[in-house]
Amino acid sequence: MRVFSLRLRLVLVILPPLLLLSVLLGLWRLNAAERTSEELFDRSLLAAALAVSRDVAISGGDALLPSTRGFISDAGSGEIFYHVTGPGGIYVTGYAYPPRPETQTQTGEPAYFHADYRGEPMRVLRMAETHTIGNLTGETIVTVWQRVSDRRAFARELALRAAVLIAGLMLALALVIWFGVQIGLRPLDDLQEAIRKRSPDDLGRIRRPVPKEVAGIVSTLNRLFGQVKDSIDAHQAFISDAAHQLRNPASALLALAESLPGVKDPAERETRQRDLIHAARRSARLADQLLSLERLRYDTAGKQTVFDLNEIIDEACRTLAPVVLSRDIGFGFERALQALPVLGDPVLMGEALTNLVENALHHGGPGMTRITVSTALQDGQVLLTVQDDGIGIPPDQADTAFRRFSQLRNGEGTGLGLAIVEQVARRHGGTAGLLAVERGTVLRLVLPVHAAPGA
Numbered sequence: 001m002r003v004f005s006l007r008l009r010l011v012l013v014i015l016p017p018l019l020l021l022s023v024l025l026g027l028w029r030l031n032a033a034e035r036t037s038e039e040l041f042d043r044s045l046l047a048a049a050l051a052v053s054r055d056v057a058i059s060g061g062d063a064l065l066p067s068t069r070g071f072i073s074d075a076g077s078g079e080i081f082y083h084v085t086g087p088g089g090i091y092v093t094g095y096a097y098p099p100r101p102e103t104q105t106q107t108g109e110p111a112y113f114h115a116d117y118r119g120e121p122m123r124v125l126r127m128a129e130t131h132t133i134g135n136l137t138g139e140t141i142v143t144v145w146q147r148v149s150d151r152r153a154f155a156r157e158l159a160l161r162a163a164v165l166i167a168g169l170m171l172a173l174a175l176v177i178w179f180g181v182q183i184g185l186r187p188l189d190d191l192q193e194a195i196r197k198r199s200p201d202d203l204g205r206i207r208r209p210v211p212k213e214v215a216g217i218v219s220t221l222n223r224l225f226g227q228v229k230d231s232i233d234a235h236q237a238f239i240s241d242a243a244h245q246l247r248n249p250a251s252a253l254l255a256l257a258e259s260l261p262g263v264k265d266p267a268e269r270e271t272r273q274r275d276l277i278h279a280a281r282r283s284a285r286l287a288d289q290l291l292s293l294e295r296l297r298y299d300t301a302g303k304q305t306v307f308d309l310n311e312i313i314d315e316a317c318r319t320l321a322p323v324v325l326s327r328d329i330g331f332g333f334e335r336a337l338q339a340l341p342v343l344g345d346p347v348l349m350g351e352a353l354t355n356l357v358e359n360a361l362h363h364g365g366p367g368m369t370r371i372t373v374s375t376a377l378q379d380g381q382v383l384l385t386v387q388d389d390g391i392g393i394p395p396d397q398a399d400t401a402f403r404r405f406s407q408l409r410n411g412e413g414t415g416l417g418l419a420i421v422e423q424v425a426r427r428h429g430g431t432a433g434l435l436a437v438e439r440g441t442v443l444r445l446v447l448p449v450h451a452a453p454g455a
Contacts, residue, residue, distance in 0.1 A: 007181045014177055022166050026159070029166075033158035037151045042112060045125040048080045049110065049144045053129055056084050056092060056140060081117070081145050087138025098143040099124045114148070121148040187211055191218070203229040306450050309340040309349065309382055310375055316350040317373055320357050327361065330370035340375055340382045343450040344428040352424040356386040356443050359418055363441065364390025377449065381430075384445040392441030393434060421445070 083098035085091055099115035099122055110127040124145040130138065187210055194208055203225045210218050257276060263269040317333040324331040342349070353373065360371050368390030376383045418432070421443070425432040430447035 007178070007185065010181050011174070011177055015174060018170065018173065022170050026163050026166055029162040030155070030159040033155040033162070034152075036158065037155035041123065041146060041151045041154070042125070045080065045112075045123065045144050045146060046110060046127075048082065049125050049127045049142045052082050052084060052094075052144065053127065053140065053142045056086075056142070079146070079150070081122075083143045085141045087140065089141075092140070094143075099145055101126065115145070117145060122146060123148055123151065188214060203232075304343055305346065306341055306343050307346045307349075309342045309384065309447070310335050312346045312349050313353055313373060313375055313384065316353045320354060324357065324361065324371055329361075329364075329368060332370070332372050334372060334374035336375045336377055338377060340377055341450040342382055342428065342447050344447075348424045348427065352421045352445065353384070353386070355418065355421050359421075359443070360386060360388040360390065360441065363393055364388045367391065368440070380449055382447040382449050384447070385442060386444075387437075387440060387442045389440040392437075392439075418443075 081095050081098075083094035083096070099117045101111065101113045101115070101124070110125055113124050113126070115122055115124050122145040124143065126141065126143045128139050128141045130140070191206070191208060191210055191214075195206070205222045205225065206218050208218075260269070260272050260276065263272055314333060314335065317331070321331050357371060357373070360368070364371075368388055371386065371388045374383075374385045374387070376385070422432045425445050425447070428447050430445055432443070432445050435442040435444055
């Protein structure tokens, strides 16, 4: 799709309505010119008729004054014809065979009408007055007429002058708009040049003064710069933390792998192999958690489906049970009696439960004897709870526990497990929190229940 420049857009938006207005104004001016021409020429006819009537009365019908003849010959840019009859209808002066009205006019009042004279349309004024000519006293009829074409030519001249004036104004206005818009957009050109000169690492706020019409764009751009900067800072911090956390498992793996060939004792060699496998599993688990956390942070278009939380948690508990029971720790799942429909990603929800259970195993301590997973529906919300009876996490460090790679009071790191749990809860429109209990730890996810349409 073709994109026009902003200046051309403004010109196209402003000029067409003005052109339409100028056309309407021109039509109105033409009509007004015709009315003006008609009124002026009718007054000229009346003036000519009165002048002829005066001269006839003064001279007794003998002749017209020179001034009257000059006026009649060229009045209002058009020749005026005249005809005068005295009492009894006798011819007095003027042109022969004047135009006559189709209908009888009232005596004593000037009457205007249109008629043809020698094949041309004429505008005619017929006026009757009482005069004494010689020894006769009676009605004197004065008829004056003028070509309609003269009137129309005069009206066209008036309209043409107005059209030339309107066209000149429109041309001047178009030039003013074209160059005025360019001058008005100059601050945007300066802003563009300032942004172009910025380095890729400069994400600071734009502080250049701009017109209020684009202040909203600059404000939005500044907000975007701030969000990008925060995202880059968080990403760099995450990479730094991940590199630091992966260094220790990698070093342990390398040390175990290098020492393994030199071990001759079978029992010692078997112990080293188990330690190597354990370290490899921890490294793989940490790498999986890093990938999961990144996917939660940036993959906002993950699949959304409606699933029963009971089924997902039941399947995840069956997978986790052998790991928990192998450490001689009781493990149970208290399932809600009703279905718990949730809109989201069932894989992520299973990952969240895995992290909750692993967190309990990691921080529960040697005295922990049981881990219980439960689901429930309370006040229109779905609850997923993982409780253990171990040492747990101190309640005053609840906020710290959900930050990645943070250190708790007992000196142990939280890793990524609870950070992933919190991100999963947010992805599903819920929250994750630590509940205060006398012994052990209770971690709970609160999720919105999915209501079917029409429910």
